[in-house]
Amino acid sequence: MNNIRKIINLGLFILLVSAFVNFGFKSIAYGATCSHTPTIETKAATCTSGGYTKVYCSKCGFVISYSKTSALGHLPATVDSKEATCTSGGYTKAYCSRCGFAYSYTTTSALGHLLVTDTKAASCTEGGYSKIYCPRCGYVSSYNTTSALDHNLVNEVTNDYTRTYCTRCSYESITPIIKTFSNKQTPSHV
Ligand SMILES: [Zn+2]
Ligand SMILES: [Zn+2]
Ligand SMILES: [Zn+2]
Ligand SMILES: [Zn+2]
Numbered sequence: 411m412n413n414i415r416k417i418i419n420l421g422l423f424i425l426l427v428s429a430f431v432n433f434g435f436k437s438i439a440y441g442a443t444c445s446h447t448p449t450i451e452t453k454a455a456t457c458t459s460g461g462y463t464k465v466y467c468s469k470c471g472f473v474i475s476y477s478k479t480s481a482l483g484h485l486p487a488t489v490d491s492k493e494a495t496c497t498s499g500g501y502t503k504a505y506c507s508r509c510g511f512a513y514s515y516t517t518t519s520a521l522g523h524l525l526v527t528d529t530k531a532a533s534c535t536e537g538g539y540s541k542i543y544c545p546r547c548g549y550v551s552s553y554n555t556t557s558a559l560d561h562n563l564v565n566e567v568t569n570d571y572t573r574t575y576c577t578r579c580s581y582e583s584i585t586p587i588i589k590t591f592s593n594k595q596t597p598s599h600v
Pocket of ligand 3: 497547
């Protein structure tokens, strides 16, 4: 009986050992038979964070190589500015042109219009105007016109002509008086 039990135990032991060895060989064989399919995964470095390049097997996940790159840091400041105008504000901005990080940003307020009055008096023949405008941007705040005044005519009558003139400007019109000679005044031949 004892011998039989020993033989059975030995048999079980051999079975367990062979099962373990078998399993071990199988797992080793599995690792050795994956013909890796390399896949590259990259993340580019940015101004503030590092990147990496990883080559791994897409079938078993084995990492073939892995290398890191450090953060790039911001680029030297790029300065962009806009002058303020009469109606809109301006700014001065210093920033990283790669990621937009702002080193500084200052604004200036709108200047407001420069209001200047320009007038032209009406004359006898031309109308006048009164204009309030901004010489910086051309904005016209108000524009009023006045019509031509027309001549202020006065007649001056002499024996020889009638002179009609304007008291305000240099306009004048002379109309000769045509004399009809009487018989007495007719020149006679000597
Ligand atoms: Zn693999
Ligand atoms: Zn940046
Ligand atoms: Zn203006
Ligand atoms: Zn006149």
